[in-house]
Amino acid sequence: MADRILVPYDGSPQATDALEFAFETFPDATVIALYVIEVPDGRWAQIVGPELQIPVTERAQEYAADILEPATEIATEHGRSLETDVVTGEPDHRIVAQAEEESVDLIVIGSHGQKGVSRVLLGSVAEKVVRRSPIPVLVVR
Template sequence: MTDRLLVPYDGSEPARAALEYALETFPDADVVALYVVPVPEGYWAAFQNPEDRIPAVDRARDNGRDILDDAAQLAADRGRDIDTEIATGKPDHEIVEFAEEGAYDTIVIGSHGRGGISRVLLGSVAENVVRRAPIPVVVVR
């Protein structure tokens, strides 16, 4: 039996499908929806002024709260309560780290998210989570 589920949630259709799957398939599990605010890294980050990043991250966190409010409403519409969390960083790394630190039993993730064109099987975040996670990962299409 799965007691604690982590569902990365960005408001995309695959993320919504993953949350719905988690709620329906694991009716007794505690579900946490996680929104990760991506931060620029590498080459492009070197050109941004650190003072410019803070308001952008704050706006992104506010957007994340709105997205997670939608996730909580989706769960409420199905008679369930979920917890929500926001992290900041590289999404695949943050998801795996959050799962490890929170003692989750399973990650339920959408096959791809908002960013870019969908790959044939998995988006890059989902693929990296599957490869790196120390716990079972369910990928929902």
């Protein structure tokens, strides 16, 4: 049984399904919703490792808070509390790193997120998380 669960949350229907699945399937677990402010590949990706954070604008932080607000509402609907966290970087790297930092037992991730091309099959972020994570990953379709 998982005591601590990380749910990457980007506001997509698939992320919402993953969050609801976590609440329904693991009623006693602590659930953490994680939003990753994506940093484009390039210089920052070379300088900043998965464990480091680069500064982001207040506008980006507000956007992240707006994305996570429905997640908090979903928690309330399920009579649950929800921890939220916002990090920056490449989503797949940051999800795995955050799962390790938070000492979670399980990552529950939607099969794909908002990006059009990533909607094919499993989704690029979900696929990379499954391949990279030393922690069990449950993919919700």
